[in-house]
Amino acid sequence: MFQTFWRFRGAIAPHVWALAGGALLVVFVAAVEVALPWPMKVIVDDVLQPTGSSQLHETPAFLGLAGLSQLQLLLLAASALLAMTVLNAGADYLGTRLLNGVGERAMATIRAEVFTHLQRLSLAFHDKQRLGDLVTRTTTDVDYVRALMVSILSVLLPNVFILGFVITICVLIDPTFALIGLAVSPLLFVTVLFYRRRIKVASKEARSRDSDIAAAMSETFSSVRVMQTYTSEAHHEEDFRTRNDGRRDAGLKVIRLQSMFSPLVDIIATLGTVLVLWIGAQRVLDGTLTLGLLLVFLAYLKALYSPMKSLAKLTTVISRGQASAERIQEILDTAPAISDLPGARPAPRLAGAVELRSVSFGYHGDRHVLHGIDLTVEPGRVVAITGPTGAGKSSVVSLIPRLYDAAEGEVLLDGIDVRDLQVATVRRQISIVLQESILFRGTIYDNIAYGSEGVSREQVLAAAEAAHVDEFVRNLPLGYDTPVAERGVTLSGGQRQRIAIARALVRDTPIVILDEPTSGLDAISEQYVMRGLERLMAGRTVIVIAHRLSTLKRADRIYVLDKGRIVESGRHSELAAAGGLYSRLDSLQHAKDTPALTLVPAESGSLKTETSA
Numbered sequence: 001m002f003q004t005f006w007r008f009r010g011a012i013a014p015h016v017w018a019l020a021g022g023a024l025l026v027v028f029v030a031a032v033e034v035a036l037p038w039p040m041k042v043i044v045d046d047v048l049q050p051t052g053s054s055q056l057h058e059t060p061a062f063l064g065l066a067g068l069s070q071l072q073l074l075l076l077a078a079s080a081l082l083a084m085t086v087l088n089a090g091a092d093y094l095g096t097r098l099l100n101g102v103g104e105r106a107m108a109t110i111r112a113e114v115f116t117h118l119q120r121l122s123l124a125f126h127d128k129q130r131l132g133d134l135v136t137r138t139t140t141d142v143d144y145v146r147a148l149m150v151s152i153l154s155v156l157l158p159n160v161f162i163l164g165f166v167i168t169i170c171v172l173i174d175p176t177f178a179l180i181g182l183a184v185s186p187l188l189f190v191t192v193l194f195y196r197r198r199i200k201v202a203s204k205e206a207r208s209r210d211s212d213i214a215a216a217m218s219e220t221f222s223s224v225r226v227m228q229t230y231t232s233e234a235h236h237e238e239d240f241r242t243r244n245d246g247r248r249d250a251g252l253k254v255i256r257l258q259s260m261f262s263p264l265v266d267i268i269a270t271l272g273t274v275l276v277l278w279i280g281a282q283r284v285l286d287g288t289l290t291l292g293l294l295l296v297f298l299a300y301l302k303a304l305y306s307p308m309k310s311l312a313k314l315t316t317v318i319s320r321g322q323a324s325a326e327r328i329q330e331i332l333d334t335a336p337a338i339s340d341l342p343g344a345r346p347a348p349r350l351a352g353a354v355e356l357r358s359v360s361f362g363y364h365g366d367r368h369v370l371h372g373i374d375l376t377v378e379p380g381r382v383v384a385i386t387g388p389t390g391a392g393k394s395s396v397v398s399l400i401p402r403l404y405d406a407a408e409g410e411v412l413l414d415g416i417d418v419r420d421l422q423v424a425t426v427r428r429q430i431s432i433v434l435q436e437s438i439l440f441r442g443t444i445y446d447n448i449a450y451g452s453e454g455v456s457r458e459q460v461l462a463a464a465e466a467a468h469v470d471e472f473v474r475n476l477p478l479g480y481d482t483p484v485a486e487r488g489v490t491l492s493g494g495q496r497q498r499i500a501i502a503r504a505l506v507r508d509t510p511i512v513i514l515d516e517p518t519s520g521l522d523a524i525s526e527q528y529v530m531r532g533l534e535r536l537m538a539g540r541t542v543i544v545i546a547h548r549l550s551t552l553k554r555a556d557r558i559y560v561l562d563k564g565r566i567v568e569s570g571r572h573s574e575l576a577a578a579g580g581l582y583s584r585l586d587s588l589q590h591a592k593d594t595p596a597l598t599l600v601p602a603e604s605g606s607l608k609t610e611t612s613a
C-alpha cells in the first residue's frame, strides 16, 4: 500500500509540505474526535448524577473544576462540545482540501509522465497495445491511484490514530474493561485480511475488463464509417455485449465480496458492543462504574469499530488503487525498444544516401518477414519498391527512420549506421507520406506546420501552394484556419494527401518516403497529388512504395520484393523485359490501366482529358 506512495514519490515530492499539513490536520481531527465523548460524560456523571462514589466522579477534579456548580459545569461542557465540533469542522475542511489538492496535482504529473513515456515507446510496443487500454491506464487508473492516496491519508491515517488513542485511553481508564472491548479485534483483523486479498484480485479483474470495454469502444468508433457501410453494427454490438457482460460479472463479484464484508464486520463489532454492554451494565448497577464512563466506553467502541469498518470499505479503494498503480507502473517500466545507444551522435545534415546491407527483420522474435535485404539509394535518386501484398515493402521503409531495428545487417544513412546516430536527429531528416494521411485536431495551417518547429507562415503557405492545398483552402470560409476534425474525416482523401505533402515540403528533409500515397485516389485527385509529389521529390532522395506504372517508370531503380526477399532489381524497361515477377505484375497493371484515359486538371480549374502514355 505504501509502496504506491514510494512508486510515485517523484510526483508527490513537490507537494510534500501540503501533504504533511493535510496529514497533521486529519490527525488533529482524529484527536478531537476522541475527546468528544468527554463533555457528555461530565454532563451525565457530574451534572445529572452529582452524587455517588467520589472516585468515579473525578473528571472535574482532574480538570481543576471541582468547585464549579452543576450549571457552570453544564455550560462549560456544552461550550466545549460546541467548540470542539467547530474546530473539528474547520480542521477537517482544511485537511481534506489540502490532501485532495495534492492528489489532483500529483495525478496530473503522473498522467503527463505516462503520456510522455507512451510517446517514447517504440512501434513494436504500440503494435501490441490496444488504444482503449492505454486510454484507461492514463485516465481511470490514474484516478484510482489518486483515490487510494487520498483515502490512505484522509481515512486510514486518522483511523489508525483514533484506534491508538482509543485503545490507550480505554486501557488507562479500566484495563479489564478495555480487554473485553478489544476481545473481538483479532477476529475483525483476520476478516479484514481475508477479504482484502480477495477483493484485490477481483478488482484487478474488473479493471482489466474496463480496458476491454474501452478497447472495444475505440476500435468500433474509430472505424464507424466502415462499420455502418458494412452494416456490421450487430456484430460489434454482440462483441460489446460479451465484453460488457464480462465487466458486469467482474463488478458483481467485487460487490458480492464487499457486501459480505461490511455486514460481517458489523456482526463482529456488535458482538463486542453486546459484551461491553452486558458486563458494563452490571458494573454500573453494582456501582463500580459510572453511567457516564459506560457511555464513554460505548462511544469509544463505536470509534474503535468504525475505523475497522472504514478500513473494510477502504479495502476496495486500496485494492483497486494498487491494481491501477501496477498497471500504470507496467507502462512506466517498459523501456523504449528504440532509443539512443550509448555514444550515439547527432546526425549531420544528410546528403540522402540510403543503404540496407544484408538486412533481416521480424516483428516477433525470430519470425523474420525480411531476409537479407540489400538496397542502395544514391542521394537525390528515386527508388521504387514494388511487389505483392504482404511482401514486406512497408517493413523495409520503416527501418530507415528507425521505427524498428533490423535483427541482422545494417541500415546506413550517408554510410553511417542509423543506430550510431541519435534517433530524433535522424527522423528530423526524413519525411513520410502514407497511403492514408493522418491529420490531427487543429487547423489546416497547424497540420501543415506539424513537426516543423520555428517555421514561418510564408514557408507554410509556400508549401501549401506547391502541394496544391491552396486550391481547395481558398474556397473555405476560414481558409487555413479551418479546423480539421480528429483523424481528418472532414476532408477528402486527396485533400488530406495534399496537406500531408505540404507538411513534408515544409520539413524540407533530404530523404522522403512515400508509401503508395496515391493509391485509393480517383484520377483527378491523383493528378493533383502527383503534382505536389513532383515538387516534394525534386532534389531529394525518394523511396517510394508503388504499384502504379507511372511512378515505377519514373524511378531510377526498382526493387521487386516477394516474401521478404528482393527477387529482382533494375529499371522499368529492363525488368519488364526480364520475364520475372515484375513483368507479370506489369502486365497485370497494363490490363488494369488500358485503355487509359487520365484526367488532368487544367490550370484554369476546368478539366481536360488526355490519353495516358
Ligand SMILES: Nc1ncnc2c1ncn2[C@@H]1O[C@H](COP(=O)(O)OP(=O)(O)OP(=O)(O)O)[C@@H](O)[C@H]1O
Pocket: 127, 363, 364, 369, 387, 388, 389, 390, 391, 392, 393, 394, 395, 396
Ligand atoms: N506491426 C506488425 N506486426 C506484426 N507483423 C506485421 C506487422 N506489420 C506487418 N507485419 C507482417 O509483416 C509482413 C510484411 O508486411 P508489410 O506490411 O511490410 O508488407 P507490404 O508489402 O507493405 O504489404 P502491403 O502491400 O499489403 O502494404 C506481413 O506478413 C505482415 O503480416
